[in-house]
Amino acid sequence: MQSPPAAHRYRSPWTLALAITFIVEGLFLIAFFGQVITLTCNRIIPSIQSNCQLVETNLLQSNVTRFPANKLQGAKVGKISMDNGESDQILLLTSKGEVSFSRSYSPFYVPTQAIVSEINAFVNYPNQNSLKVQEDDRWFYYPLGCIALILGFLIFLQDLNMT
Template structure:
């Protein structure tokens, strides 16, 4: 053996396979904690940014009845007016455990936001259908408000995900500080 090999062995420490497995377990744990934290933050943000308040107002007070669907959330408000005589009926579409109120008009479909809360979507569809069929009813005002459910849920997911990311980052900094002291 040459003197350069002896010097490199003395200066460089060799790790056992057990130590390397421990390192890879820490890296794998950190990776999955980071992925989970990022997913929670993104999903929480998606909850917060989706429109959460929908209002349908219909009036037969004038000779030409008019309806408007107002959908609002953190990104702003969308107002869709349409003639009452074009409203044919309301229906409910299922999306897994969530449901969505759909207005069927002669021009197409108008969608309420997907209902992630515990609002009674089928009852609202029935209320709209009764109004459409009963020409004696003068007005209809209907709201679907998921903010009380979605905003706390979205904020909780963001806080939990941020905590995971922060604690994982702190662990990584502590590990690298310990290694640099060795």
């Protein structure tokens, strides 16, 4: 008669806590931080039928804001004070005030002035029928989240194999 397999025990609860922390952090980075922000505007009949759509999408949800294209008055680069200095943020200028287009903080270079110039060109040239600008930071957060996940699983498996 065979005896039941021994339950796996961890050498240290701190190692297990570290593994879980990396796994949760990786999932959090992938699910919430990696996102795409897209502004799309179309002028079908410029003064009669035109619309804009601002879409913020991450892995779990998508937020859509629609408004008439004639409410878009332009864009500008705003400065936000951070603990480690200032960060640029793209602000859409509308008839109802300023609307944030980009994240309040980005850990890497985003061509803010180029995006602002494209938006302002669309506003200033009524013959331009469409606009699509996008800020996509998934390329940064998805690999970072995957690295955290892999580290967490490696720590977990390493500790499991050492017992």
